Amino acid sequence: MSQEEDSLTKNVRLRLGFADQLREVTVTTPKDEPRPWDADSALTVVGQPTPRVEGSLKASGAAVYTHDVRLPGMLYAAILRSPHACATLEHLDVAAALAQPGVVAAVPLAKVGDRLRFAGHDVAALAARSRDEARAALSAIAVRYRPEPFVVDTLEAMQPGAPQVHAAAVSERRTEGDEPGEASGGAARGNVRLGPSQSKGDHKKGLRQAKVTHSATYTTQVHTHSALETHSLVVRWEDPRRMTVWCSTQGIFSVRDEMAEIFGLKPADVRVITEHLGGGFGAKFGASAPGSRLGYAAGELARRAGAPVSLCLDRREEQLCTGNRPDSIQQVTLGAGADGALTAIHVVAHGSGGIATGAGVGRSAFGVYSRCPNIKVESHDVFTNAGPSTAFRAPGHPQGAFAIELAIDELAQKMGRDPLALRLAHVEHAVRRYQLELGRERFQWAARRAEAEARRARGARIRHGVGVACSIWGDYGRAKAAVVTVSVGRDGAIFVRNGAQDLGTGIRTVLGQVVAEVLGRPLAEVTVLIGDSELGPSVGSGGSQTTSSVAPAARNAAEMVRAQLAELAARLLDRPISELSWGTDGSARAGRRSLPFRELCQKIEGEAVVASATRPKTYGAHPMRYPGGDNYQIAGVQFAAVELDTWTGELRAAEILAIHECGRTHNPLTARSQVQGGVLLGVSYALMEARVIDRRFGQVLNPNLESYKIAGARDLPAIDVVFCEVHTGANSTGAVGIGEPATIPTAASIACAALHAIGRPVRSLPITPDRVLAALAGQDGA
Amino acid sequence: MRPFSLIRPTTLAAARARALAEPQARPFRAGGIDLLGLMKEGLRAPAELIELHALSATEGAEMRALAATEGGLRVGALVSLAALARAKGLPPSFEALREAASSAATPAIREAATVGGNLLQRPRCWYLRHPDLECLKSGGASCLAEGGENRLHAILGGGPCYIVHPSTLAAPLVALAATVTILGGGGRRTLPLEELFAPPRERIDAEHRLAAGELLLALELPAPAPGLRSVYEVAKEKLSHDWPLAEVALSVVVEGQTIRGARVVLGHVAPIPWRALAVEQALVGQVASAELFARVAPLASVGARPLAQNGYKVALTQGLVRAALHRACDVPIPE
């Protein structure tokens, strides 16, 4: 015992697990860490479906987004962009633009001699008194390009002799939206930049042992984030060394650091405000995507003009220049023994994030069917002269899941096995197995599969199909990254402060819930202030890490505040602190005496009791670790039912059952919203979204929300969301992420259901009528 | 958008005179949906917009009318799609028109968009609409869709340009044998709506046969023959706000079980609303049945010359025709 007391850690016994699989587990935490909430913790605020605290603000149109910031004297910026897929800048002079009506400042964003590597590349920016004056003045900028050979097609770019997109080696740009891990080494061969592989066993041996094999190529399209609020920022210089930036960002501190670096300022002298943010999905870390200089443009224009500058991209710019999910070409080979057991999984993936890196295919093939002893997944970036990829909700995973899951179904079809049974035989994660079994019953898997097959057999015009797929993601809650401050004033007012931004997930509400829970006060008494770098360091909202990084820090800070209040109460009640307990209304009790919360607060010396805290690195990963890490592996499964009109090839998602977990569900109302949104994003990706680029001209043909098709309210399947709460012992509140897992398996499950309905696979996304009709006509793969 | 002025003529003559003086720079404005889109995309930069809603009550009466005629229907060019879709007392025979009007675009667009504008809007071809590319229609030397991304383009009647006509009302109106009244230099003229549309071989700068300054006043649907029924079927990738991949509007006159007349019009597969004459001929005189429909539907694509990526429209169009025939003739689809 004494040894343990001396050390910096302590062991606690927690009840961890899920459903009926709960057990006592010893977890080691830092010594000053509160006892983590586990399966035995009876909570009253956390875990309750709670409308978001800013809900009425958003519903009344009063919420201010970066697009809506209006400052006295503010100017509006516009950007001149290269119309060429690849060109060398031969001449650039912005001076003439300064003579145009309303124009106040202009700056070059590229230098003569620069290679502009995609159609849409920044060239110059100007600021004017109105938006249309700014836009109109762009044509006055004198510019001359020398077009260069280019390549926009991923396969063509892989050929020897293809135009070289980057002359020099490209280092990987990683943001908080990317899955944590080592940046890849990046040996290059032409436009192909070799990525690291995930490997276990010997896949070649496994394939030699196989009695049945399946090998096919799966392709996915470029998917654009298409957040409704375009990338935008407003810069105001407070003095020559200090600026305030309003930015539509999911990474306030990444913008702060970027702006500080660009302008040689101290990070502390850059204040970044994101009160509300109109969607990000991974594209809004830093002020702009690779190859783009939005932060410099707005900041430099504001500096030269001596006035605040608002830079809000238009929709075309947003679709061209601010990010996308790379495409993929995945060669999948599976082997299975006579008993149906997988002997090998081998995936070779290529994908293009345009001029940027980031075309991996996630961990589905490597991590989900982990009972397969031999697995190798290789993925490589292919550079093309197209707009940059950025992190996009579960980078790599939806495309990876699509290929491996459809390949598994095709193998099952070949072996005459039920695809769900084949999955269950290879899934190790107890939670995922539980979810698959739960879904089998809830979705009436066997009955619906039989009904669909009967329809197909009798040649019905409308066919049905049922499929299932899994998600894998990690708990990336970050240690010591978010500092949350909790204060209780003499008037009893409770404030929670942190510089996190709300991506739309409802983090304000969760922070309030956690603090209300600890202090035993109603949520309405807690004011949560976020969205401003001055409110304390925080994490970017990517990797599904916000809640799990910030909520435990909030709890820890609230516990420290409560400890201070306890000391005060003990003194006031004149009892030793060990006798003190707390009522559910926040009152302090000792013996028969009790002190209501407000009375206690009135006795606070000075203005308030304040504490700031962070959270330590994850201390538990029960019951299953993520491959290659110490963090918990988040499990999820989705079942899809599709309806197919064989006469027209129209295939619709009719129903999705989404079974997920986010550790301890802090707010089931907003968590459910996350899952519903993730599912619809997946439906849209599966069935309609695709960036179309003309390979002869290197031009994107649908940089809009018209022919780049996003699912609308009429395209919505019935979505049944089931949470399976897991006590992981990861942190003091038990939060793990949900945003990304929710969208990973949707397209894969729909593709599997499409195979079931058609009888043949559609191996390319999106599954549009042209491909469905080809598959119905007997073309394999379509 | 480039600055322009808005002209508000109160008489048809004034409106026409204004436009005729400089037709390219002075377009008429009605719903303004397509026009503003073109202006925002930089594809048009008019100096003036001639506001047709400014016409006086008497001068604009014909363009605003939505009224029954002896058994038929008169639809003014300024009637909104929404008004058409919710018009009470539309004869059941004109169901195809109602279905099409309520399927086009979005609820808010349908409130503003007019019948005339719907018929005269420019194609959605993404080459035509691209600010940095020049196609045949935008002054270039060749059709860029022909060897490019042509999944959404024409399989019938294409060449040298392969647009599909964007109007969703055109197919049902032609199927219902509408005529159109036009006001031009020689006064009023009336012609079958079918004849309003110009294929690219005939005219590359526009998709209609109106002369400069001519105004489309109204459409007239003749009284339906007894037993006439019409339906509209469309296939879209997306049910909320999407352009059709293909559509069919057809009218049939059924007497007992026998089809006495048929007009079958395909949309979004050709540069003009496309009469599937072979289907029409094969139907007339036949007894409606699932077998008949299965047999004649493939005739819908007679003459089709698909491009590299749009061959699927052949099967799709056939499927739509078949489905539409079942519905129009009330023949259950065999399971």
Added chain:
Amino acid sequence: MSQSSAILLSLTLNGEPVQVAAPAHWTLLEVLRYKLDLIGSKQGCDKGDCGACTVQIDGLPALACLTLAALADGRSVTTVEALGCGPVVHPLLDAFDRHDAAQCGFCTPGILMAAESLLRRSARPVTRHEAASALAGNLCRCTGYTKILDAVVDASERLRAEHDDGR
């Protein structure tokens, strides 16, 4: 390039008479957002594809980005700001809040205006299908629409109940 002159617009905006001068070629959305600082109506695509700018003109849904401001002259324009300023919380706003129908909230004002127009013109509670059809022009990238439709149907039932009680 000719500089278009400013025009003076008189309209009824959220029930109040308003006069505003604006360039003749501006859209209603530009006048709302950049002249009147009514920032509730959003600019998502500026060409009619996303619905974030949906307002009502004479009670019917309209895309402010495709409406020339000049044509709103003399008409009644209603924006999302009108819904939030009544003495009691509008049932639609209340339903959006309770159902968690807004995530990032950027599309919400346009959706509310399209939905409110539907509910006001419907003599009975609307079905999910009717709600979805009325919102077919409003894109939302966050929610997946489920709760938006839940909220619209819920609000429509409440509005009808209130209306029936009031009779």
